[in-house]
Amino acid sequence: MEILSELIIIIALSLAGNAIAAALPFAFPPAIISLFILLVLLATKVVKEEKMSRVSPFMLKYMAIFFIPSGVEIIEYTDLLASSWIHILIISIISLLITFFATAKAVEITERIMRRKSS
Amino acid sequence: MKEVITSSPLFGTGLTILAYWIGMKVSQKLKKTIFNPYLIAVVLVLAVLAVFHIPYSSYAEGGDFIGMFLTPVTTILALSIYRQRETVKSHFIPILTGTIVGSIVSVITIVLLAEAMGITEELKYSLVPKSVTTPIAVAISDSLGGIRSLTVTALIITGVMGNILAPLLVKLFRVRSRIATGVAIGTASHVIGTSKALEMGEDIGAMSGIALSFSGIITAIFVSIFF
Numbered sequence: 001m002e003i004l005s006e007l008i009i010i011i012a013l014s015l016a017g018n019a020i021a022a023a024l025p026f027a028f029p030p031a032i033i034s035l036f037i038l039l040v041l042l043a044t045k046v047v048k049e050e051k052m053s054r055v056s057p058f059m060l061k062y063m064a065i066f067f068i069p070s071g072v073e074i075i076e077y078t079d080l081l082a083s084s085w086i087h088i089l090i091i092s093i094i095s096l097l098i099t100f101f102a103t104a105k106a107v108e109i110t111e112r113i114m115r116r117k118s119s
Numbered sequence: 120m121k122e123v124i125t126s127s128p129l130f131g132t133g134l135t136i137l138a139y140w141i142g143m144k145v146s147q148k149l150k151k152t153i154f155n156p157y158l159i160a161v162v163l164v165l166a167v168l169a170v171f172h173i174p175y176s177s178y179a180e181g182g183d184f185i186g187m188f189l190t191p192v193t194t195i196l197a198l199s200i201y202r203q204r205e206t207v208k209s210h211f212i213p214i215l216t217g218t219i220v221g222s223i224v225s226v227i228t229i230v231l232l233a234e235a236m237g238i239t240e241e242l243k244y245s246l247v248p249k250s251v252t253t254p255i256a257v258a259i260s261d262s263l264g265g266i267r268s269l270t271v272t273a274l275i276i277t278g279v280m281g282n283i284l285a286p287l288l289v290k291l292f293r294v295r296s297r298i299a300t301g302v303a304i305g306t307a308s309h310v311i312g313t314s315k316a317l318e319m320g321e322d323i324g325a326m327s328g329i330a331l332s333f334s335g336i337i338t339a340i341f342v343s344i345f346f
Contacts (some may be wrong), residue, residue, distance in 0.1 A: 103224070
């Protein structure tokens with residue numbers, strides 16, 4: 001019974017996310033809307049954490065399985081991959097380095113400001 | 120005979136689960152970033168399709184069924200964020216500033232590099248969300264009109280490089296704060312980087328895990344405003 005009600009919550013929230021995203025005047029990922037709703041429901045204890053303890057931890061643990069088809073789909077884009085793999089590689093690596101640097105420094109500067117304010 | 124088996128959606132579903140199971144077994148033995156269960160599983164499925172001359176469309180019958188759970192799985196990420204609330208509370212402001220700055224810098228860097236290299240719009244949109252956790256990245260890629268599989272490819276390159284380079288980048292950029300280290304790893308290289316963060320220390324791993332959820336959500340919001 002608990003498994004069923006948890007499944008119903010997950011599916012209902014997913015569908016609600018789709019419906020709300022379709023009604024928005026701008027493009028926004030439906031799944032993130034569902035995520036927000038569940039987060040609010042958990043934080044306000046409308047949905048108890050224990051309620052989401054049968055299906056959800058299992059799905060989180062094996063989450064990677066759900067992306068395997070998206071990865072396999074690369075077989076349909078071999079031409080594009082052959083012509084642009086170097087761009088993908090360069091963009092991935094350079095943006096990784098810059099993002100890492102910017103994030104680390106932003107945190108360190110924030111910590112320094114907070115320390116100065118509190119002392 | 121072959122068609123009887125491969126025409127059922129159960130074929131693609133079963134192959135996906137079997138490939139991941141083998142991937143987990145192999146990665147437990149080899150313990151190297153590049154041999155992560157996901158990557159092994161994708162390569163195995165591709166190999167099976169190639170060796171037995173099974174068309175992608177047959178696999179997709181079951182693959183699409185599994186892919187249908189992308190939204191539910193992303194929804195459940197809320198649970199993992201909620202469970203980390205105590206750690207979030209203790210360093211909320213530094214985590215928030217770090218992930219906001221990092222997410223915006225990531226998107227802008229990718230767009231600028233894409234423009235400079237003159238790649239197609241479709242490829243650019245596929246790469247934009249590549250620093251964030253897979254479910255959110257795929258969701259953003261979909262909403263922009265990118266190609267899921269290219270997003271996933273760039274995302275894995277980024278994650279694996281982040282995992283390998285993280286200790287070096289900490290030295291190179293002279294990052295002294297352990298919180299900054301964790302937030303930077305999670306924001307720049309999502310869950311694959313986080314596994315290295317956990318090796319570097321439990322506190323760094325926890326920060327990285329939170330940062331990857333935060334940066335995913337912030338990137339989704341920023342992208343919808345920016346594009």
